[in-house]
Amino acid sequence: MSCGGLKDLVRKTIVEDVLQPLHNKGEWKVLVVDELCSKIINSCLKMKDIMDNGITIIEMLSKSRQPLKYLEAVYLMQPTKKNIDKATEDVKGSSEFKYKAAHLYFTEIIPDDMLVELASSQMAPFVQTLKEINLAFLPIEERVFCLDNPKAYKEYYGQSPMDHNKLDQIAEQLVTVCATLEDTPCPKVRICNSNRPAVKDLAERVQSKLNRYKEAGILTDNSKSLIVILDRGFDPITPFLHELTFQAMAYDLLPASIDAAKNTYKFSPGNGDEEKKIILDENNELWRELRHLHISHVLNMIPEKLKALSERYADLHGGAGMHMTDLKDMINKMPKYKKEKANHESFVKLAEQCLKQYNSGSVERVVMLEQDLAMGVDSQDRPIDDPMKSCVHVFVPQSGSPLFSPYQKLRVLILYVLNRAENKKPLSKDTLSLLIQKADIVNEEKAIYNLVRLGINIFGSSDVANREVPPRIRQAARGSFETSRWTPVVQDIMESVVHDNNLDTKYYPFVAPETQGNKDVDTVVSSARKYGQGRTGMMASRAAGPKLIIFIMGSISYSEMRCAHQVSETRPRTRMEVIIGSDNIMTPDKYLDDLKDLMDV
Numbered sequence: 048m049s050c051g052g053l054k055d056l057v058r059k060t061i062v063e064d065v066l067q068p069l070h071n072k073g074e075w076k077v078l079v080v081d082e083l084c085s086k087i088i089n090s091c092l093k094m095k096d097i098m099d100n101g102i103t104i105i106e107m108l109s110k111s112r113q114p115l116k117y118l119e120a121v122y123l124m125q126p127t128k129k130n131i132d133k134a135t136e137d138v139k140g141s142s143e144f145k146y147k148a149a150h151l152y153f154t155e156i157i158p159d160d161m162l163v164e165l166a167s168s169q170m171a172p173f174v175q176t177l178k179e180i181n182l183a184f185l186p187i188e189e190r191v192f193c194l195d196n197p198k199a200y201k202e203y204y205g206q207s208p209m210d211h212n213k214l215d216q217i218a219e220q221l222v223t224v225c226a227t228l229e230d231t232p233c234p235k236v237r238i239c240n241s242n243r244p245a246v247k248d249l250a251e252r253v254q255s256k257l258n259r260y261k262e263a264g265i266l267t268d269n270s271k272s273l274i275v276i277l278d279r280g281f282d283p284i285t286p287f288l289h290e291l292t293f294q295a296m297a298y299d300l301l302p303a304s305i306d307a308a309k310n311t312y313k314f315s316p317g318n319g320d321e322e323k324k325i326i327l328d329e330n331n332e333l334w335r336e337l338r339h340l341h342i343s344h345v346l347n348m349i350p351e352k353l354k355a356l357s358e359r360y361a362d363l364h365g366g367a368g369m370h371m372t373d374l375k376d377m378i379n380k381m382p383k384y385k386k387e388k389a390n391h392e393s394f395v396k397l398a399e400q401c402l403k404q405y406n407s408g409s410v411e412r413v414v415m416l417e418q419d420l421a422m423g424v425d426s427q428d429r430p431i432d433d434p435m436k437s438c439v440h441v442f443v444p445q446s447g448s449p450l451f452s453p454y455q456k457l458r459v460l461i462l463y464v465l466n467r468a469e470n471k472k473p474l475s476k477d478t479l480s481l482l483i484q485k486a487d488i489v490n491e492e493k494a495i496y497n498l499v500r501l502g503i504n505i506f507g508s509s510d511v512a513n514r515e516v517p518p519r520i521r522q523a524a525r526g527s528f529e530t531s532r533w534t535p536v537v538q539d540i541m542e543s544v545v546h547d548n549n550l551d552t553k554y555y556p557f558v559a560p561e562t563q564g565n566k567d568v569d570t571v572v573s574s575a576r577k578y579g580q581g582r583t584g585m586m587a588s589r590a591a592g593p594k595l596i597i598f599i600m601g602s603i604s605y606s607e608m609r610c611a612h613q614v615s616e617t618r619p620r621t622r623m624e625v626i627i628g629s630d631n632i633m634t635p636d637k638y639l640d641d642l643k644d645l646m647d648v
Contacts, residue, residue, distance in 0.1 A: 052189025066100035181226035199630035280501035473507035
């Protein structure tokens with residue numbers, strides 16, 4: 048995949064499939080977008096990309112808009128009833144339309160009933176284009192995507208069965224990831240062993256839709272690629288650990304400085320200077336290089352980078368006997384040097400803030416304990432005979448020890464509960480209740496009890512079906528730091544597929560889709576015939592080769608995102624590239640919020 052990965056592919060889809068075909072030199076249009084498409088555009092296009100293709104203004108579909116009858120409007124939106132109703136409201140009476148004409152682009156297949164409703168609406172005479180571009184996800188990083196479904200976690204794991212229409216929409220969104228890759232073969236679908244019925248239901252819908260896309264010619268007829276769908280219970284440990292790689296650590300420990308939604312870092316340089324902000328994305332080469340390194344490596348590397356930068360621009364320091372041409376070159380180089388130096392210094396500040404937060408006492412004291420509880424052994428590979436003895440200083444304030452926040456206590460207690468369940472020594476409800484009271488986290492107790500909703504049998508109850516869990520790949524050989532011994536379970540899956548070409552069907556079975564009609568194929572084909580070109584053949588080859596696409600239902604952590612990059616970068620050239628995604632991306636605190644609010648105890 049190219050340097051920009053998914054972002055480049057999404058950008059090309061929007062520019063080549065939507066904007067360029069409509070662009071006539073000297074003519075301007077309005078771009079009307081829904082919330083998801085607004086985020087997609089902001090994630091991978093610059094205003095120059097938009098304006099170079101004839102768009103003079105971008106407006107939100109949901110907001111009140113002034114009529115611009117001398118301009119044509121390009122609508123880019125999901126095919127929901129709410130969106131279609133909002134679009135058709137732009138026509139008043141039978142002939143008064145806000146714009147000169149309408150070009151409708153839908154992110155995924157438009158259901159037949161909505162297509163019929165649109166065709167019979169007062170807007171129909173003004174529609175000059177109607178296409179489905181199969182693009183209903185946010186490209187977060189080169190190999191990471193998000194479906195932007197903030198309520199999905201509660202819908203998957205709540206007490207009520209998930210709405211089938213919502214599950215169908217999520218399946219459609221997931222399939223558009225494959226369609227955007229386009230020359231990726233139609234994948235087969237596998238799932239983790241789960242006691243959550245929504246997992247199999249979603250997987251069957253995804254496989255069925257993939258088959259329809261294949262029949263419509265959108266995906267090639269080959270089964271080398273693979274989608275693995277996992278529920279959040281397949282790895283209950285990773286979301287709660289303090290990760291010490293740069294990106295995960297910064298997003299976890301510095302919520303006041305980092306806006307996770309916008310991927311920005313705000314800081315004060317000191318000396319009375321005004322607050323500064325940098326964007327933490329893959330366009331920043333230094334961030335790409337540092338983000339997955341352990342914080343100790345980052346702290347060693349940045350000073351070396353600054354020194355190398357200074358040496359590279361050594362001629363800017365001037366000296367006696369400079370010629371005018373040398374002076375001119377120095378002046379031309381100065382802005383670039385200042386920009387690069389400021390960028391390096393921003394990451395010095397970020398790394399220092401991470402280290403300061405880590406050394407504040409509470410985080411440093413708890414990291415090794417978390418690793419011991421997660422691994423079940425200490426750093427010398429010795430079994431932990433009495434893990435509660437190690438937890439006491441966190442739950443009960445000790446003289447001269449740092450005070451732990453409620454969520455720090457909660458993270459440790461959850462890991463302790465999971466450790467007991469893993470070792471077939473589950474706590475009783477009475478014992479757990481006593482520990483919650485001792486730790487003074489009664490207000491957070493729902494997060495612990497709601498682990499059961501993820502299919503985790505924390506009490507050893509016969510009411511909760513036990514799930515078969517595959518043995519872990521030996522982790523000790525992977526980590527060189529005692530505080531980073533644990534590796535996410537998803538890395539085992541990636542390595543089994545990419546390096547060993549062997550993912551055990553006992554734990555990750557294939558899905559056989561239910562037999563259904565092909566009306567969605569008919570919709571794709573009829574829409575393309577009626578209003579213009581279909582998807583097939585519209586774009587040049589983009590991301591050749593088979594893919595392993597992993598989708599975790601609900602949310603993924605920054606640690607799991609890191610695994611996709613690292614396994615892909617170390618894979619043999621002929622093996623699958625890894626792409627990972629979910630409904631949302633979480634920090635540990637955000638995950639605890641979701642878990643706590645899942646349902647009443």
